[in-house]
Amino acid sequence: MFNKVFCIGFNKTGTSSMHRLFLDLGLRSFHGYYSHIPVSDPLYAGYQCFSDGNEHDFPLLDRTFPGSRFILTTRRLDDWLASRIRHVEHRRSIGATGPMREEYEAGPRQALQAWIGRRHHYHERVRQYFDGREADLLVIDICGGEEQDSLARILGFLGLPARPGLALPHENPREGRGAVASGPVRSREAVRADVDQALRDSGLPAAAGATVFP
Template identity: 30%
Template sequence: MSKIFIIGLPRTGTTSISVALLDYFKVAHIGYTKRTFELADVISDCPCFCDYQQLDVQFPNSKFIYLRRNLDAWLPSIVMLLNKLIPTFHNQTYVSPILKRCFEQTFKLIDTVTAPNYTDLKACYQEHENAVQDYFNGRDNLLSIDIADRNSMSQLLDFLNLSHTNNQVFPHLNMGRRLDHWKEIKHINKVHSNISGREGRKYFAFVGT
């Protein structure tokens, strides 16, 4: 069962691309359970940016979309998000163990109480980008785009073999300090991130969760 995975880091436009694809596919912005992955055609953000190699094996013949973003814009945006999330990783507030694992692993957050500095976060961004490029080197199932580019929507729809007009553009969501625009979206193709299935709310065994 092939899927479409959005593997750009948080704050690179994962909400915008998820909303853009709702008119074509069943979409989950974040997927915490096997059942969510079964029901959705497209899954973005966490845990895809962290688990893309395992998901590539789990779902053969899938397509992957890597989202780039100008670092001058991305760095303050990711710092804002991390400073909101990190306290929940250290107190009694419930937070998904999958979310916690992916963020701690990708951004090296173990034992941190605030977001890393720009230099360290830039290194995390580049490490992720290099790993994606190395993994997909020589393959044709990865598209790399920056949704701020005028032609990026056309490139995406071409990659997915979808008809379109050349003037289609991405919606720009979660701008500034917005973090949760996805919750406000109402669409028949929207898939919840934490759907229970035959095994409850279990994730895949490849990470031991």
């Protein structure tokens, strides 16, 4: 049995769906930017599962909570960038702010290149740290993977039995592939054009957009 479960993937990779799944499994789950919460905070004593945030200090979490499981949710690079852009534009449309919106609006092209670089380096750090520890890390794409296969992999990784009627939730479907923008949010095609340009600006081939990990 695990101590705690830490979802250490970036936001916009299905973290809300993971949170909903944990709740459906009867686990105490916290969904929020816990990557900024000190490990000494009493919050950690009250929950079994944690999701959402950005670059997590997974070595510190590993040392502080031995016997825990780590799940790196990820998705295609191009889909992830597009989802982040749509998220920023949605927050703009409702008058909400936040660090990601501020970074993007200060320079969209520079922000996209920074996101690409951060993701690659972070994924590489995760890969190196957990090398040889397959029982402790699950890398999974629940946004683009087959639902029942993803669910089976998660349950198997955590050592939990399947339950009748249990399904992998789909939270925030508006942000998924094929979503149609509405209101002040730009079209899918316009967002994809920005993503393609960001890949070129970063010196990456178009095929790099399909990269999931690292």
